[in-house]
Amino acid sequence: RLATTLYLEGTHCAACLWLVERLPRLCPGVLSARLDLSRGLAHVQWEAEGVALSEIAQTLDRLGYRVHPYRVGEEANLRRVEDRAALVRLAVAGALAGNVMLISFATYGGIWHGMEPAFAALFRWAAFGLSSISVMGPGRTFLRGAWAALRTRVPHVDLPVSIALLAGIAGGLANTLRGVGEVYFDTVAVLVFLLLIGRWLQGRQRRRAAETSELLTALAPSRARRLEPEGARIVPLDAIVPGDLLEVLGGEGVPADGVVREGRGTLDRSLLSGEARPVAIAPGDSVHAGAVCRAGRLVIEVEATGSATRLAAILRQVEVLASRKAPVVAWANRIAGTFV
Numbered sequence: 001r002l003a004t005t006l007y008l009e010g011t012h013c014a015a016c017l018w019l020v021e022r023l024p025r026l027c028p029g030v031l032s033a034r035l036d037l038s039r040g041l042a043h044v045q046w047e048a049e050g051v052a053l054s055e056i057a058q059t060l061d062r063l064g065y066r067v068h069p070y071r072v073g074e075e076a077n078l079r080r081v082e083d084r085a086a087l088v089r090l091a092v093a094g095a096l097a098g099n100v101m102l103i104s105f106a107t108y109g110g111i112w113h114g115m116e117p118a119f120a121a122l123f124r125w126a127a128f129g130l131s132s133i134s135v136m137g138p139g140r141t142f143l144r145g146a147w148a149a150l151r152t153r154v155p156h157v158d159l160p161v162s163i164a165l166l167a168g169i170a171g172g173l174a175n176t177l178r179g180v181g182e183v184y185f186d187t188v189a190v191l192v193f194l195l196l197i198g199r200w201l202q203g204r205q206r207r208r209a210a211e212t213s214e215l216l217t218a219l220a221p222s223r224a225r226r227l228e229p230e231g232a233r234i235v236p237l238d239a240i241v242p243g244d245l246l247e248v249l250g251g252e253g254v255p256a257d258g259v260v261r262e263g264r265g266t267l268d269r270s271l272l273s274g275e276a277r278p279v280a281i282a283p284g285d286s287v288h289a290g291a292v293c294r295a296g297r298l299v300i301e302v303e304a305t306g307s308a309t310r311l312a313a314i315l316r317q318v319e320v321l322a323s324r325k326a327p328v329v330a331w332a333n334r335i336a337g338t339f340v
Contacts, residue, residue: 001031003045004053009066009082011040012199012206015145015156019063022152027051027059038206040079041070063152064144079207086203090196093138096130097186097193103127104186117179124176127185128169135165139192141199155340161195224255227299240305248298254291257304260284265296272310 008020016035020042023033029050034043044056057067068078107115107123135143142165145158168188175181225232227245237255240246248254250265266278269291278294281287287300290311306312 002048005070006042007068007070007078008040008042010064012203018154019148019152022154027056063148086200089138090200093134093193093196096134097189100127100130100186100189124183128176131185131189134189134192221253221255240302242302244302246300248293250293250295252293254287254289256302257288257309258300258302259286260298261301262299263297265298266294268292268294
């Protein structure tokens, strides 16, 4: 059994959770697939003899998600690229919607004041061209999501949206060819623009929630002052092992879990316990990474570092809970397919 974490570009709502969770049904050999929607990370487990990782990536790509190998430190760069592409789509959709609305304004004026058939046809064809570009360009994200919903038999909101867009284009084209009837190219173009605004805002809030949880990791110091026979020495946190003696001065963060061997002071443990008032610390008391020494000098004997600290356990639990669906969400998912 193998496992990996992939960054999926293009995840945006609960429907993406449904699609990614259907990966074992679409790609035999995949044991499980779990998506951390707030960060766009897919945790996949598969049988080494059953399927290759490249096949898993190709399947996810066909579902509409560009797949990137996840490496610590590169996630922020991938997010920036994805956000920039979303803003470009939004700008193009807005420009197209604005021009289609101007054309439609002229068309509506012709209803009351009269317009030559040749000009009416010209305006309709121009609106058709621009709205078609909007649907097949920036709006392609909805069409791709609808196609993935049909392939996985998991209907979600992209499906009725795509049906509405295509119906508006097809109905308007039919009436344009006939020269009679109403056209709704302006509605289609504006709908694409407004939906992309909503999706961008949703993604922005999701990114902000993920960044808030990631800030917790930055609260623990990256270096520590280790006491050695020749004196105190500042070393990277990765060089600290259980049994080392660390010196923590007032205003500094505790870099690892351990026990106070010397010194007294006050410790701010609000990150770990939620208690805002600093507590007095004396020899024999336990301290944890992420706490801040407000006053005094402490000598700490290290008991746990890195992923073994209490702060790391809290972060792991935050990630698990962020990707786990609440009972009400699971109930909503069961009826959403039928509703769509």
